Amino acid sequence: MNPTRKIATVAGVFFIVTEVAAIAGLALYDPVLNSPDYIIGSGADTRVFLGALSEVILAIAVIGTGVTLFPILRRQNEGVALGYVCGRLLEAAVIVVGIISVLSVVTLRQDLAGAANADAVSLVAVGKSLVAIHEWTFLFGPNYALGANTLLLAYLMDRSALAPRFIAVLGLVGGMMIFVSATAVMFGLYEQVSVWGSIAAVPVFAWEVTLAVRLIAKGFKPSPWIRVVDLI
Template structure:
């Protein structure tokens, strides 16, 4: 294996680690913040949860992680399709920005809770602000997931056409991300709870794909080592 192949193999493994790291950071962060956002009274939930800011920081870290996935995938993908490579990078940046906006919206609960404790205005006013903050986080997340699902369908289509991963894995990703996007849209339309169910196929794909990349099984590692002038890019 030459130096270029070694570097591309390391990059692919790093992408795999980032896929798994994204689950860890956002998953743990969501658990730490959910005790506040799931409480009947958002403000009391935030005040009684000292780990709420820690969870929010972990969720913000996930935005850096998903951006890294798009950046590191770009060199391998661009040798097969400039459009898909650029689209997937844009998808990940879109996801990162929307998720960060949602977390910032949730973080505003801390300030609202402090103002409510001071009691300078009517309690109902602070309750309304808190509800808006939580709803803002929800909307940002669902729009980000809808975008991720749609953009990743094109990624998996490329993986299938170019045989960069086994056929079953590419088809799994295609179906999983399509269902994922539909679930997010249904949540936005008011069908509460369906988004979580529809997340399962795509979420499991990302876990398996991350492990697959970490194991060095993907042809993306060798594809990145092929000279660009020898590759036909649609």
């Protein structure tokens, strides 16, 4: 397997991992995100810990896509390729902030909720504040940052013709839609986890899965400006 084929396969696997980990994390976080009294209740801490682990894997895979693809993408436009890597690092960092905020709710529940002098009202308020932080990181990480990063990568794929044109176009459409949707959510037009939010997320989901399958199954399309010697 030549270097470009290996890079394509690894990048494709990273994209698949991001999708699986993102969906798993959101599903596992449900008790703490949607139960205002979680911090003073019996809790479902193991489930939340598994959700946090899923998001840790997500953050690693997000960084992995940028780092893995950089040697290929820089041959087309090094500045934009570097921007994509930095954008993926920012996206991962925002995700980690969200993980810490959710785990902080669990820590407070374990350490303070059962104490004799615990103020339930104050604890609930703190818990809601930490969950609110996660909600904003969920908006700015897997929405704003993801939208911008998708646009950068789709642009590079389109210019370089490393993937079929329809895949690049799907990425451009998906990146723009998720970015616009994030703005709509920020201004309160609808909830992020809603029918409209889900509809806006479908194209970017389809882009990442389609690109991943293409990279794993066939690798990059032949391109005259990629020389194997540059990647060794």
